Amino acid sequence: xxxxxxxxxxxLDKGSAYALIALGLTLIFGTLGxxxxxxxxxxxxxxxxxxxxxxxxxxxxxxxxxTRTDFLGNPLTVDVPYVYDIFxxxxxxxxxxxxxxxxxxxxIPIMILIGVVMERGxxxxxxxxxxxxxxxxxxxxxxxxxxxxxxxxxxxxxxTPAPSAFVGSFDFGAVLGFDPGSIVYPxxxxxxxxxxxxxxxxxxAFLQFTTFxxxxxxxxxxxxxxxxxxxxxxxxFTIMFGLAAAVAGLAGVxxxxxxxxxxxxxxxxxxxxxxVVVVGGMGSxxxxxxxxxxxxxxxxxxSMSEVLEILPGINQIVIYxxxxxxxxxxxxxxxxxxxxxxx
Numbered sequence: 001x002x003x004x005x006x007x008x009x010x011x012l013d014k015g016s017a018y019a020l021i022a023l024g025l026t027l028i029f030g031t032l033g034x035x036x037x038x039x040x041x042x043x044x045x046x047x048x049x050x051x052x053x054x055x056x057x058x059x060x061x062x063x064x065x066x067t068r069t070d071f072l073g074n075p076l077t078v079d080v081p082y083v084y085d086i087f088x089x090x091x092x093x094x095x096x097x098x099x100x101x102x103x104x105x106x107x108i109p110i111m112i113l114i115g116v117v118m119e120r121g122x123x124x125x126x127x128x129x130x131x132x133x134x135x136x137x138x139x140x141x142x143x144x145x146x147x148x149x150x151x152x153x154x155x156x157x158x159x160t161p162a163p164s165a166f167v168g169s170f171d172f173g174a175v176l177g178f179d180p181g182s183i184v185y186p187x188x189x190x191x192x193x194x195x196x197x198x199x200x201x202x203x204x205a206f207l208q209f210t211t212f213x214x215x216x217x218x219x220x221x222x223x224x225x226x227x228x229x230x231x232x233x234x235x236x237f238t239i240m241f242g243l244a245a246a247v248a249g250l251a252g253v254x255x256x257x258x259x260x261x262x263x264x265x266x267x268x269x270x271x272x273x274x275x276v277v278v279v280g281g282m283g284s285x286x287x288x289x290x291x292x293x294x295x296x297x298x299x300x301x302x303s304m305s306e307v308l309e310i311l312p313g314i315n316q317i318v319i320y321x322x323x324x325x326x327x328x329x330x331x332x333x334x335x336x337x338x339x340x341x342x343x
Contacts, residue, residue: 002173002182005138007300009172010200013189013258015296016196018250021269022276022288023200024244030220031237034123035131037139041146042111042245045251047261050103050112050150051158055059055094057083098163108250117247118236121127123318142266150263162188188257195254199247200289206243207285220283224334281336291334295319 021043028036060079068076081090095102105134122141126134126278161167166187173182207213227231252261259265276295280287301307302318325335 002178003129003304005172005176005183006185008297009185009189010182010303011297012193012293013296014299015293017026017251017255017269017292018272018296019236019289019292020196020199021248022115022280022292023203023275024247024251025277026283026285027203027286028239028246029277030285031216031240032119032123032127033127035134035138036123037135037270038118038142038145038266039138039244039248040266040273041142042114042266043255043263044146044149044254044263045109045114046107046249047160047256047265048153048252049249050100050160050256051153051261053103053106054096054099054160054217055288057099059101063331093329097165100160100253102163103253104250107253108246111246111249112242115242116238116250118245119241123241131155132225143268146263146266154259155263157262159260160256162257162259163189166191192254192258196251199250199275203243203247206239212236212239221290229313246301253339271321275319279323279326279333281333284333284335287333287335295322298322 024042025036026041028034028039058081060081062077063080064075065078066075068078071231079098081092083095088094089097100138120139123134126137154226169184169186170190171180171184173184174180176183207217212342215233216236217228217232219231219236221232252265272295276291277288279295280289280291284342299315299319302311303315
């Protein structure tokens with residue numbers, strides 16, 4: 001039982017990342033009808049927003065510290081971060097320690113701006129082009145973005161730790177009545193799951209309960225009719241592209257303590273995210289979330305040593321096997337609209 005609970009937790013952890021990225025992909029496809037292969041790069045850019053803020057907060061200047069001396073008795077020169085000068089040493093140290101959560105506020109306007117510029121500068125010219133053209137141009141953009149990141153940040157992963165308050169693991173075994181220490185799980189991975197749940201709920205609430213969201217949903221269902229009513233639906237869809245970019249960026253920001261950011265991390269998640277979207281149903285937001293968590297849990301159980309002893313390497317292909325089965329039996333996906341991908 002403890003092994004099962006642990007794999008469920010692992011699945012929810014992986015599924016959170018899949019669901020967040022797939023949610024943004026589905027928003028873009030559902031509103032604009034664009035297959036955006038650069039969405040994984042937006043996830044990567046969000047992660048490097050956290051890296052950038054962490055580096056900015058650690059910018060320092062040299063100060064002579066009379067209280068510390070070298071072996072000859074000379075005062076030492078130490079590096080003092082500028083945030084210490086502004087907020088004081090105690091508050092400054094706390095700000096640096098909490099760089100990743102603070103990067104959420106840093107990343108949101110940047111990712112929205114990147115999304116809007118991407119849509120207005122490039123994507124809008126491919127609305128009426130075949131999906132193959134959209135895939136080629138957005139995939140090319142993704143390669144360009146990752147090479148830019150590689151140029152400025154290097155090819156090696158950049159460790160970006162979580163706040164020290166969340167270092168360590170939560171003992172589920174003691175809480176659930178099992179042996180203490182039998183089920184332990186890192187605090188930050190739990191936080192990532194709850195963060196993903198909050199973001200997903202916020203997106204659905206925004207679309208369901210705000211006037212803006214209602215108009216967007218109407219535009220997704222019948223764009224021409226909404227336009228004839230005098231509503232500038234194109235402008236609203238551009239904003240939605242920016243919000244989708246922000247969702248991907250936030251997923252990347254909070255993922256940095258789990259997986260050290262590197263320039264190709266977007267590509268690592270891109271293909272899996274498209275599989276999630278297809279399994280959930282093209283254009284279906286609930287389907288993207290459901291498929292994300294479902295495939296995350298399936299992948300986690302396929303990674304168990306007991307399963308790998310019987311089916312070596314199954315954890316590498318199980319998601320694609322599930323996608324094949326779903327597409328053969330239900331081409332529109334788990335929650336896709338009838339007629340989508342069934343022609």
